[in-house]
Amino acid sequence: MVAACTPKTHEPLFQETLKSAGLNKYLFEMTNIRNHNSWVHKNNPDIATEKAKDLVRMAVAKAGLAQPLKEEKIQVNASVMVVGGGLAGLTAARSLASQGYETHIIEKKDTLGGEALKLWKTAQGEDVQQHLSTLIKEIYASDKIVVHTNTTLEGVDGFVGNFISKLNTNGKTTELEHGIAVLATGAKALETTEYGLGKDERIISTLDLDKMFMENDARLDAVQSAVFIQCVGSREPERPYCSRVCCTHSVENAVALKEKNPDMDVFILYRDIRTYGERELLYKKAREKGVIFIRYDVTEKPKVKVEKDHVAVTITDHVLNQPVTIQADLVTLATALVPRKDERLANFFKVPLNDEGFFVEKHAKLGPAEFSTDGVFVAGSGHYPKPVNEAITQGRAAASRALTLLAKKDSLFTSGTIASVDVEKCSACGVCVSICPYNAPAFMTEGRFEGKADVNPVLCKGCGLCVASCRSGAIHLRGFDTNQIFSQIFALGETA
Amino acid sequence: MLTLSEVQNITGEKGNFQVEILKKPRYVREDRCIACGACTEKCPGKFDDGYNADLKTRTAIYVEYPQAVPLKYAINPAACLKLTKDKCGTCQEVCPADAIDYTMTEETVTIDAGSIILAPGFKPFDPSRFDNYQYAKFANVVTSMEFERMLSATGPTMGHVTTFPKVPANPKKKKDKLLAEKRKDPKKIAWFQCVGSRDVNKCDNAYCSSVCCMYAVKEAIIAKEHAGSDLDCAIFFMDMRTPGKEFEKYYQDAKTRHGINFIRSRVHSVVEDPETGDLHLQYADEMGQIVRDTYDMIVLSVGLEISKETRAFAEKFNIDLTESGFAKTGSFEPVTTSRDGIYVSGVFNNPKDIPESVLDASAAASAAGDALAEARNTLTKEIPAVPETNVIGDRPSIGVFICDCGSNIAGVVDCPDVTEYAATLPYVTVAEETTYACSQDAQDKMVEIIKGKRTQPHCGGGLHPEDP
Numbered sequence: 001m002v003a004a005c006t007p008k009t010h011e012p013l014f015q016e017t018l019k020s021a022g023l024n025k026y027l028f029e030m031t032n033i034r035n036h037n038s039w040v041h042k043n044n045p046d047i048a049t050e051k052a053k054d055l056v057r058m059a060v061a062k063a064g065l066a067q068p069l070k071e072e073k074i075q076v077n078a079s080v081m082v083v084g085g086g087l088a089g090l091t092a093a094r095s096l097a098s099q100g101y102e103t104h105i106i107e108k109k110d111t112l113g114g115e116a117l118k119l120w121k122t123a124q125g126e127d128v129q130q131h132l133s134t135l136i137k138e139i140y141a142s143d144k145i146v147v148h149t150n151t152t153l154e155g156v157d158g159f160v161g162n163f164i165s166k167l168n169t170n171g172k173t174t175e176l177e178h179g180i181a182v183l184a185t186g187a188k189a190l191e192t193t194e195y196g197l198g199k200d201e202r203i204i205s206t207l208d209l210d211k212m213f214m215e216n217d218a219r220l221d222a223v224q225s226a227v228f229i230q231c232v233g234s235r236e237p238e239r240p241y242c243s244r245v246c247c248t249h250s251v252e253n254a255v256a257l258k259e260k261n262p263d264m265d266v267f268i269l270y271r272d273i274r275t276y277g278e279r280e281l282l283y284k285k286a287r288e289k290g291v292i293f294i295r296y297d298v299t300e301k302p303k304v305k306v307e308k309d310h311v312a313v314t315i316t317d318h319v320l321n322q323p324v325t326i327q328a329d330l331v332t333l334a335t336a337l338v339p340r341k342d343e344r345l346a347n348f349f350k351v352p353l354n355d356e357g358f359f360v361e362k363h364a365k366l367g368p369a370e371f372s373t374d375g376v377f378v379a380g381s382g383h384y385p386k387p388v389n390e391a392i393t394q395g396r397a398a399a400s401r402a403l404t405l406l407a408k409k410d411s412l413f414t415s416g417t418i419a420s421v422d423v424e425k426c427s428a429c430g431v432c433v434s435i436c437p438y439n440a441p442a443f444m445t446e447g448r449f450e451g452k453a454d455v456n457p458v459l460c461k462g463c464g465l466c467v468a469s470c471r472s473g474a475i476h477l478r479g480f481d482t483n484q485i486f487s488q489i490f491a492l493g494e495t496a
Numbered sequence: 497m498l499t500l501s502e503v504q505n506i507t508g509e510k511g512n513f514q515v516e517i518l519k520k521p522r523y524v525r526e527d528r529c530i531a532c533g534a535c536t537e538k539c540p541g542k543f544d545d546g547y548n549a550d551l552k553t554r555t556a557i558y559v560e561y562p563q564a565v566p567l568k569y570a571i572n573p574a575a576c577l578k579l580t581k582d583k584c585g586t587c588q589e590v591c592p593a594d595a596i597d598y599t600m601t602e603e604t605v606t607i608d609a610g611s612i613i614l615a616p617g618f619k620p621f622d623p624s625r626f627d628n629y630q631y632a633k634f635a636n637v638v639t640s641m642e643f644e645r646m647l648s649a650t651g652p653t654m655g656h657v658t659t660f661p662k663v664p665a666n667p668k669k670k671k672d673k674l675l676a677e678k679r680k681d682p683k684k685i686a687w688f689q690c691v692g693s694r695d696v697n698k699c700d701n702a703y704c705s706s707v708c709c710m711y712a713v714k715e716a717i718i719a720k721e722h723a724g725s726d727l728d729c730a731i732f733f734m735d736m737r738t739p740g741k742e743f744e745k746y747y748q749d750a751k752t753r754h755g756i757n758f759i760r761s762r763v764h765s766v767v768e769d770p771e772t773g774d775l776h777l778q779y780a781d782e783m784g785q786i787v788r789d790t791y792d793m794i795v796l797s798v799g800l801e802i803s804k805e806t807r808a809f810a811e812k813f814n815i816d817l818t819e820s821g822f823a824k825t826g827s828f829e830p831v832t833t834s835r836d837g838i839y840v841s842g843v844f845n846n847p848k849d850i851p852e853s854v855l856d857a858s859a860a861a862s863a864a865g866d867a868l869a870e871a872r873n874t875l876t877k878e879i880p881a882v883p884e885t886n887v888i889g890d891r892p893s894i895g896v897f898i899c900d901c902g903s904n905i906a907g908v909v910d911c912p913d914v915t916e917y918a919a920t921l922p923y924v925t926v927a928e929e930t931t932y933a934c935s936q937d938a939q940d941k942m943v944e945i946i947k948g949k950r951t952q953p954h955c956g957g958g959l960h961p962e963d964p
Contacts, residue, residue, distance in 0.1 A: 003914070004899030004933045017939045021946035022885045034901050038908035049910040053917050056896065060921045064892045068884070095862045099869045122827040131828040235744055244739040272735035277846045278820055280694055280704040321783065354742075364741065368851040369858055384741040389827040390852070396831065397858035403865065407872070 001029040001063045003056050024068030026416045026479055031059035054492060061491035062484045069416030069478050072457050076161035076409035077179035080402060081106060083153060083345065086114025087388060088380025089184030090135055091395030092402075097144035099399075101406055104146045104176055105139070106153060106167065112136050114186050115381070120210040121256075122388045123248045123279050129214070156181075156348035159439075159459050160375030160405070161412070165348075179409070180375050180402045181349060183359060184395065187381035190233040190336040195304040197232075202311050203304065203331045206249050213256060220330075223264060226257050227313045227328040229302055230270040233336035236298065241356055244385045246334035247274040251286045253332065258289040266291045267326055269302050269315055294318065304331060337385035349376045350439060359383050369397040374459075377402050417479035418460040419467055425474035426452040432466035432475060441466055441475075497566060504604065506612065506813050510837025510867060513609045521600035523571035523579070524557070528595035530935045531559060531567040532902040535587035535596065543575040545652075549642040551661060552652040557587050557596075562650065569595075592902065592931050610871060611837055611864035614823065615857070616809070618800040618843040621692025621701065628698075628765040629688065629796060635660045635675060636773050636793045637766065640687070640711060643795045647718050657682060657719055659773060659792050678773055682792035683726060685719060686777070687712040688763055689733040693799030703820045705799035706847040709737040712797045713747055716756045730757040730791075732779065740849065766794060800847045813838075822846050831860040839863045885950055893949055895926040897942065899933035925949060 002014055007030040015025035033052045041048040080096050082089045085107030093103045105112070113136060119128040139145055154166040154173065161179045189207055196203045204212075212220055228250040234243040247270065254266045268291060275283040287293070295318040296302055302315040310327040317324045341357025351371040352360040359378045362370045370377050377398040380391045405412070419440070421432075428451045432441040440459035444450050455466070455475070467475045476482065498519055505516040524535075541556025548554075556575035559567065577584035578598055588596040620641050624632040631637045636659050638646075645651040646661055653661070659682055663675045689712060693705040716729040736758065738747040750756040763779040775791050802821035810817050816824040816834035823833050823840040831839050841856035842848070848856065865872075896918040900906035911929050919927035926945055930938045 001894055002897045002899065002933050003918075004897075004905070005901060010934055013934060013939070014942075017942050018946070019884075020882055021943040022882045022950065023887070023946060024884055027887065033898075033909060033914075034905050038901075038905045042908055045908050045910070048908050049913055052898075052905075052909045052911075052914045056898070056914060056918050057921060060894055060896060060918065060924060063894050064923045066892075068887060095866055098866045099872070124827050126827050135828070240745055240748065241742075242739040242744045247739075272737065274735065274737045274739045276704050276706040276737055276739060277848070278703045278818060278822065281702055281820075284696075284702055318782065319784075358741070365850045366854060368855050387827075389825075389830040390855075392828060393830045393852075393855050393859045396862040397855040400858040400862035400865070403862070 001031070001056070001059050003031045003033045003052065003059065005034040006032050026069040027063075027066045029059050029063035029066060031055040057494065058488040058491040061487040065481070065484045065487055067478070071413035071416050074161050074412040074414060074458050076405065076412055077163075077177055078406055078409050079103065079178045080180040080182060080406075081163070081165055081176060081178040082182045082184060084114065084184035084186055084380065084382070085109070085112040085147070085149070086184060086186045086380055086391070087116045087132070087135075088186070088391040088395035088398075089114070089182065090139055091392045092182045092184060092377075092379050092399040093145055094135065094138055094142070095396055095399035096402060096406075097142045099403060099406075100144065101403075102144050102146070104148060104178065106151050107147070107149045108152050110149050112139065112147065112149070115188060116388065116391075118207045118210060119388070120213045121252065123252060123282060125252075128388060153345060153348065159456065160373075161409075161458070163375070180377070180405060182377045182379060182398050182402060183345065183349065183351070183371075183382060184378070184380040184398070185340050185342055185345065185382040187337040187339045187358075187385055190239075190338050192233055192333075192335060194232055195229060195302070195331065195333055196306060196311075197333055197335070200306045200311065202329060203306070203333070205333050205335050206246065206253070209253055209330075209332045213253070220257075220260065223257070223261070223329045225265040225310070225326065225328045226254070226267070226330045226332065227311075227326055228254060228266075228268045228332045228334060229304075229313075230268065230334045231298075231336075232333040233338075234334075235271065239336050239338070239356060241384075242274065243334075243337040244274070245337065245387045248279045248282060248387065250332065250334050251275060251279075251282050251291075254291045255282065255286050255289060258286070258291060262289070265326075267313075267328075268293050269296055269313070270294075271296060271298060294324075337381060339382055349373055351376060351378075369394055370401050375402075375405060414457040414460070415462055417462040417477065418457050419455045419462065419464070419475050419477050420457075421453050421455055422474045422476065423449045423452045423454075425472045427472045427474070428452050429471065431469050431471065435465050435469050437463070437465070498605070499566065500570065503809070511610045511871075513612055513837065515607050515609055515612065517605050517607065519603050519605055521573070521602060522568070523573070523576070523596065523598055523600050524569045525595045525597055526566060526568045527936070528593045529568040530593050530595075530932045531569065532592065532904075532932060533559075533569075534590045534592060534902055535569055538586045538590065540584060540586070541572070541575040541577050543572055547645075548652050549639070549645045551642060551645055552665075571596075571598075593935055593937075610868040611839060613860045613864055614815070614833065614838060614840045614844060615842045615860075616803075616806045616844050618847070619803045621699070621705075621798040621801050623691050623796050623798055626691070626698055629691070629794070630766060630768065631796060634766065634768045634773075634775065634794075635662060636682075636768075636775055638662075638793065638795055640708070640715065640795055640797045643715055643719075644711070647715060647722065655722060657685075657722065657793075675773070680792070681723065684728040684791045685716070685730075685793045685795060686763075686775075686791045687716060687729070687731045687795045687797055689731065689797045690762070691796040691798050692801065694734065701799055701801065701820065703822075703847065704737065706737070707849045708797040708799060709733065710740065710743055710746070710849065712795070713738070713750045713756065715795065717750055717754050720754055720756070725755070728757070730759055732759050732761050732763050734760070734762060740851070800843050802844060806844060815840075829863070831856060831863050837867060892923040893925045894921075894923045895942070895945055895949070896921075896924050896928070897933050897938075898927070898929045900929065900931050901933075902931065 015028050018025050018028050079102040081104045082093045083106045085105050096103045151169040154168045157164045163178050165176045167174050305312045314325045339357040346353050362372045379394040379398040438459045441453045441455045444454045464477050467477045500520040502518045504518050507514045535557045536555045539555035539557050542553040544550040545552050545554040547561045557571045559569050573579045646657050649655045658679050660675050660679045663672050667673045667676045696702050738744050761779045767776045778788050839860040841860035842853045898915045915929040
């Protein structure tokens with residue numbers, strides 16, 4: 001028993017010391033006579049000494065009841081299921097396969113590529129289709145990757161290292177065993193009728209314009225005046241987030257129109273131009289080429305009216321402070337990116353969605369490619385809208401995080417301090433099953449104790465919720481058992 | 497982990513690089529230092545505390561910041577009296593772990609590496625050269641990094657924002673004393689965005705630094721939380737760029753819930769009131785009207801920049817850079833540099849915030865790992881396991897170690913008394929006081945004691961542990 005500082009930082013160190021002395025590490029006990037005592041009772045040294053004695057007495061009482069605990073080996077199935085065959089998913093799969101792990105890509109459509117199939121160029125001017133087709137060829141050429149197209153996920157059982165997923169391929173159901181899952185389900189452009197989208201062939205979305213560029217559409221040759229309207233469906237009460245990619249995308253296409261025909265009048269109607277990082281250079285280039293940027297306020301949106309030979313776009317110019325009307329041949333709407341909001345999928349893996357339907361990662365800053373559910377990772381626009389390079393970065397990041405589990409597959413152990421059920425006392429009430437945030441307790445489905453609770457040691461985090469809530473006193477938290485806690489309480493009542 | 501180290505040379509190629517590294521002396525032995533801090537208490541050498549944006553000084557023997565990794569002290573040889581003038585030597589005298597070594601010298605180490613990841617980071621833009629904001633001259637024009645440290649509970653003012661932050665807390669010079677008397681809690685603070693970013697007029701940084709809008713909003717919210725509702729915060733901006741996850745809501749909250757003013761304008765210049773230190777500014781509002789206003793403090797939201805050293809490094813080792821000085825990468829291999837086998841993450845790979853830097857780091861690890869997949873586990877060593885003794889059924893035998901933590905505990909608690917008391921408790925067979933229980937010496941001793949006790953014959957099993 002060490003009476004010192006905080007076990008948060010130092011318990012593992014002392015546990016290692018016990019191990020190297022040939023003792024089970026759970027025979028270690030620690031009490032904090034610094035943070036909880038000398039630091040806070042600086043002005044009362046006498047009382048602090050008495051309190052230190054109390055803390056030591058309590059810890060010694062508990063140490064006397066310590067038992068060696070066992071850590072169970074976790075079996076990890078070293079294969080991965082990637083849900084979503086877009087850029088992020090494909091990138092994750094390629095990385096995992098190149099490191100030697102069998103990877104299954106589940107894609108509901110009949111082709112790989114996802115939304116990237118609709119993109120013309122990246123912010124840096126690279127041809128998306130050329131790179132995407134190379135990537136897809138690599139995926140099909142890999143002997144480690146199995147592609148399941150026309151396939152949906154119907155259910156998931158199990159936990160980290162041991163998932164069993166039900167796949168439905170064209171109505172045929174199969175089971176896939178895998179140890180890891182990567183959710184890369186992406187986002188898609190908002191379907192809207194705002195500003196008359198879909199009512200006139202001159203009012204189109206950003207992706208429509210990309211398509212026209214890719215197909216060298218002759219209609220573009222006739223355009224003399226083009227207008228882009230930003231934030232269509234983004235940064236509004238219904239969708240209070242910024243779709244991140246649209247400013248750069250419109251600026252890039254505006255430059256392309258100017259390059260195609262320098263005499264064309266090109267206007268971008270925006271709220272804030274968000275060409276972050278070196279994308280700003282593209283914004284600068286657009287202004288140099290004569291693209292006119294007009295800012296509008298969300299309370300005073302542009303008005304679009306279809307006329308016979310043009311589309312009239314009216315906006316209050318922020319410099320003139322006067323309404324101006326642009327006679328446009330082409331109006332491109334930067335529609336919001338919306339997530340698939342797949343609640344069923346989120347439920348399968350017990351992962352959360354935010355209000356807008358994007359996946360919520362484990363930690364906004366420190367765990368941006370993983371979920372709180374062990375063994376499940378996230379990549380691509382299903383997490384938040386992102387351009388090509390960022391989707392690929394997150395795809396690689398998810399693969400990298402998954403590898404930290406796969407690479408340790410022979411040395412993964414459960415914690416020793418987990419809950420266990422005394423089946424003799426269990427009344428099968430189900431409170432533990434419903435209260436556990438990690439889904440660790442479940443009713444046994446077979447054997448002598450069928451119907452009684454059992455705690456899965458792999459899923460249990462040792463939080464003690466089930467122990468405290470069990471009305472039969474049937475659940476014990478190893479290392480923090482009832483007799484150990486009571487011994488401390490009784491020791492507190494004694495005096496030095 | 498090699499700290500205080502610089503790469504001198506990279507030879508070889510993907511899968512087989514040799515990297516020559518210059519390891520500068522720490523003058524503190526990492527294997528011995530227990531980071532107790534006793535050495536700093538009487539250290540007479542002082543130098544600017546870079547972690548606190550130079551708003552205060554630190555001792556010549558220091559740790560970069562409380563969570564530094566590795567948590568080991570180091571001596572700045574330029575500030576140390578022993579190393580510069582061969583006087584002092586106090587830290588060596590007081591160090592309980594005998595970790596101070598003034599004789600350490602530079603050494604060169606060469607390591608073999610299959611892949612290399614560059615993560616040299618950025619430096620905040622230095623606004624001293626902007627004559628219109630007079631950062632170098634006006635006491636109440638500060639950078640966002642300085643303000644960030646002022647807001648921090650671990651910063652030089654422990655979170656309390658005052659004017660004249662660059663004047664020492666206990667001024668000695670007459671001039672500083674006069675300024676310190678004028679010190680007050682600011683009632684009006686302005687942030688100027690895009691200082692050293694999106695600017696090819698006063699500097700060459702055409703790019704957007706990506707993080708400044710969000711940090712300015714954050715600083716304004718926290719400043720208001722600290723100071724209460726009578727603090728007036730205004731952010732002068734060109735475009736508000738909050739395109740990250742949950743960022744837009746944060747920005748809208750700043751406006752509606754926290755009452756931060758957002759003013760779309762680039763302020764031309766600042767004039768200081770020579771008496772009070774207050775700052776008068778003049779700007780054109782969105783309607784083109786000239787507005788004059790006075791603020792107690794101005795925070796310059798400085799951008800991120802790639803240092804000259806990093807640019808020189810890149811040039812020396814054939815890493816292509818963009819015109820702004822960032823590593824050139826393609827959208828389809830976003831963490832791969834122009835040189836095969838060398839990867840990049842963080843701001844050197846374009847300006848970015850924490851979540852994106854973390855993603856970049858994981859992605860770079862994956863790219864570096866993909867390249868070396870075949871070699872995985874070819875150089876690993878296993879730690880030999882010590883066989884575990886079966887103690888089930890044994891009478892408990894408890895060793896109690898009371899840690900002094902230098903003066904951290906022993907300065908308040910009577911540790912010998914507690915140790916003596918511990919020896920009287922049931923099943924306690926050893927009770928010892930140790931200066932630092934976490935030091936290697938103390939750990940070794942614990943192992944020795946445990947092993948010694950295990951070899952002693954059992955002293956009878958009459959008592960059951962549950963019945964003390």
